[in-house]
Amino acid sequence: MQNSRGWATGWNAARVVIAALIVVAVGAQFASSVAEAVARGRDVATVVANFFSFFTILSNVSSAVVIAWLGLRFFARGRRLDVDPPALATALAFVSTYMIVTGVVYNLLLRGIPLQPETVGWSNEVMHVWGPLFLLLDVVLGPARRRLPWSAAFGAAIFPIVWIVYTLVRAPLITNPTTGVPFWYPYPFLDPSTGGWGSVVFYIVIIAVAIVALAVGVVAIGRARGIRSDGTRAGRPIERRAY
Template identity: 85%
Template sequence: MQRSHGWATGWNAARVAVAVMVLVAVGAQLASSTAEAVGQGRDVATVVANFFSFFTILSNVSSAIVIAWLGVRFFARGRRVEVDPPALATALAFVSTYMIVTGVVYNLLLRGIPLQPETLGWSNEIMHVWGPLFLLLDVLLGPARRRLPWSAAFAAAIFPIAWIVYTLLRAPLITNPTTGAPFWYPYPFLDPSTGGWSSVAVYIVVIAAAIVALACGVIAIGRARGIRMPIDPAPGERDAR
């Protein structure tokens, strides 16, 4: 199935479609959040900066870019079924990990939290359920996976750790535009005022470990499937044989 041109064509078309769907969901939510900020007289620049400080938003945007790139590249190269180049394959493994983490964390820790008035339900579901689910399916079913080194699993943790450091340094410097509190944390489990720094530290360790573990799983699946996915010869080479 992986080597079928029909399957590869359909899956890459799905990648492009899902990328568009995710970007539409992000754009619609940004527009809704901005409109609410204007209507309530909040600082729009802060609201926009906060919007792009959510790991969910960063994961969705980056994954949409990567899968769209893969899909467009496939069609631009004449629908040739060939192993993804190393940099693109690594980026795909990373964003797949981040999106799976996004889906798991949201549905386990944040699903019961009431949504803000400006939150669009359909957009929220795309970013937290359907987008992550597609990236999981891409790991399991996507064509032309490359066998990546195990070290890539640990490299996958670099961006989330950098995001956590950025969040914890920035949060005390931002006035919450909704409540007026002298701090703003994108997620309750990172807010030390709710459970203390010990609770925050535990969540950080658990999430970091989960990211590395999931990245190992993503890479393990890619390695197992990649063994059975040699590079297809170019059309001219195929004819010469």
């Protein structure tokens, strides 16, 4: 069923809808953050740079681009049930991993932290709950997934490592536009002033391991139910139809 034309049509339509919802959610939060900065006389350039330094924002924007691309590509090609191209399939595995991590980390570590006045409640839930949940479902239900090599799982760790290095290098150089303290960390578990560097390193290691483990899981599920470029799935040919 998951590789039928009807299922693929419905799922790719859902991809486009969810991508649009994520973009609207990010846009609503961005507008609220900038409006609050202007109203309170904060440095708008810093607020904007900080906004796009959150892993949540980066993972949501990138996932919206990828799933919208997949969905629109499907309809632009006349709803042909073709296996995902290698680069697009790899990007999908990566953003799926990042969104699942975003959902897990937020709901385990950040859910109890009071929201800022500029936080848009429904947008926050879309980016931390509904978006990640859809990407998780896409891993197990999305049609025409390509069977990726195991190396793709380790490639998923590159962006988070770069982001962590960027965050830790940039944070001491930025004055917090809300509190005025001479540093700004996007998440409290990365702030050494709250729990020390030992705590920061601990969380980095745990999250890095979780990212690789989740990426391995995403690739493993894709390999179990995916389609090779030669048109076989789990060792047998998939049904070909003239559409």
